[in-house]
Amino acid sequence: MKLSRRQFGTALTGAAIAAAYGRPGWAQSPIVIKYSHVVANDTPKGKGSLKFKELAEKYTGGKVRVEVYPNSSLYKDKEEIEALQLGAVQMLGPSTAKFAPLGAKEFEAMDLPFAFADDKSFQKIVKGELGKFLFDKLESKGIKGLAFWDNGFHMVSANKPLINTTDFQGLKIRISGSKVADQYFRKLGSIPQILAFSEVYQALQTGVVDACENTPSNYLSQKFHEVQKHITVSYHAHLQYAVIVNSKYWTALPADLRTPLDKAMAEATDYTNEIATKENEDSLKAIKDTGRSELHYLTPEQKKAWQVAMQPTWQWAEGRVGKEVLAIMQKSTSS
Ligand code: LMR
Numbered sequence: 001m002k003l004s005r006r007q008f009g010t011a012l013t014g015a016a017i018a019a020a021y022g023r024p025g026w027a028q029s030p031i032v033i034k035y036s037h038v039v040a041n042d043t044p045k046g047k048g049s050l051k052f053k054e055l056a057e058k059y060t061g062g063k064v065r066v067e068v069y070p071n072s073s074l075y076k077d078k079e080e081i082e083a084l085q086l087g088a089v090q091m092l093g094p095s096t097a098k099f100a101p102l103g104a105k106e107f108e109a110m111d112l113p114f115a116f117a118d119d120k121s122f123q124k125i126v127k128g129e130l131g132k133f134l135f136d137k138l139e140s141k142g143i144k145g146l147a148f149w150d151n152g153f154h155m156v157s158a159n160k161p162l163i164n165t166t167d168f169q170g171l172k173i174r175i176s177g178s179k180v181a182d183q184y185f186r187k188l189g190s191i192p193q194i195l196a197f198s199e200v201y202q203a204l205q206t207g208v209v210d211a212c213e214n215t216p217s218n219y220l221s222q223k224f225h226e227v228q229k230h231i232t233v234s235y236h237a238h239l240q241y242a243v244i245v246n247s248k249y250w251t252a253l254p255a256d257l258r259t260p261l262d263k264a265m266a267e268a269t270d271y272t273n274e275i276a277t278k279e280n281e282d283s284l285k286a287i288k289d290t291g292r293s294e295l296h297y298l299t300p301e302q303k304k305a306w307q308v309a310m311q312p313t314w315q316w317a318e319g320r321v322g323k324e325v326l327a328i329m330q331k332s333t334s335s
Helices: 005-022 042-061 077-086 105-112 118-128 129-140 179-187 198-207 216-220 247-251 256-292 300-310 310-319 323-335
Strands: 032-038 064-069 143-153 154-160 170-176 193-194 211-214 230-232 237-245 293-298
Touching: 032 042, 042 064, 042 143, 042 247, 042 256, 064 211, 064 256, 077 237, 105 129, 105 179, 105 237, 105 310, 105 323, 118 143, 118 237, 118 323, 129 143, 129 323, 143 216, 143 247, 143 256, 154 179, 154 216, 170 179, 179 193, 179 300, 179 310, 198 211, 198 216, 198 300, 211 310, 216 256, 237 247, 237 300, 310 323
Parallel strands: 032 064, 170 193, 170 211, 230 293
Antiparallel strands: 143 237, 154 211, 154 230
16 A cells, blocks of 8 residues: 555544444444545536535435545545545545556446547446446445546647647657556557646646646646647547445445435436536637647548557457457447
8 A cells, every 4th residue: 555644544544434434323423425536626527526415415414424525635546546445535436547456447448549429428328238337347346336427538738739640659648547548649659657637737847748638627627738738629538437435335324325325426427427518618618718728620531540540459458458348338339
C-alpha cells in the first residue's frame, strides 16, 4: 500500500468506522458515505455525485449523509482505489481506464477507439449485457458496481496541431491508466505516460508531457486549454465511469436504507447521463470563447486515417481484455 502517513491514518480510521458500521443495527447515526472522485464539481460526474448526495439524504430522511470529496481533494487516482478496498471511503466513480488495479481489465474494452457512435448508444449498451458482464467481474474482488455514468468523448491536444496521424510521432502524451489508450497512441508513434488526473495541468505546463486527451468538460474545469495551444475535437474514444462501492459495506447497510439509496443512484445516473452531452457541448463552446486554444476539426478523410491507424488496437486488445467482452461489445454496438 502506498499511502502517506496522513492518508494511512485516514484509512485506518475509515476501516475502523466501516467495521463498526458493519455490525448489525448500524448504531451510528447518520450513516456517512464518503464518496471520493477526481474531477471538478462543475462536470457531469461532479454534478451527478452532488445529485446522488441530495437524493440519498432526502430519500433516507437524513439517516444517510453523503460526503462528496471532488477534485482529488481526498485521494488521487490510484490511492482512491486502495482507499475503497481499505474501507477509508465507501464510494468512487473511476473511469473505466482505471479498473486494472482492481483486477478487472475487461473494463478497458470501453476505452477502445471509435467504439461508440454517440452518448445515447453508449448509455443504451451499458444497460444491457455489457454492463452486467462487467459488473459480474467485480463481484469476486469484493466490489459492487452500481451504475455507469457518461462523460462524452475525448479530444486530444498539444502545442502544435494534431491533424494527420504522423503529427503524433514522438509526442509524450498523458494517459489516465488504460493500456488500451496506451496502445492506440503507440500505434500513432506517441509515447504515452500514465499520470494522475490532478497532476496533468502542471505536467503540461512544465513540459513533462507534450499532450493529453480528455473531454471538453475536463479540459475546461482543469484549464488544460490554457496550457495547450491546439485542441483537435477528434472524439476518438469515449470516457465513461463506473460508480462502485465496497460490496461488504453495501450489503451490510440496513435493508430499509438500501432501497432509497438504490433509487437515489438510479435517478442520479439518469440525471448525469442526460446532462453529459450538453455539458460537454457547453464546455467546448466556453473553451472556444476563451480564445486560448485553437480548435481543429478533422475532415472525413482525416478521421478515416485516424480510424485506420488506431484500428489494430482492437485486435491487440484480445490479449488484454479478453475475447468475451469484445464479442459482447461488438454484438451490442451492431444491434
Ligand atoms: C482522467 O484521469 O483523465 C479522467 O479519468 C478523470 C475523470 O475522472 O474524468
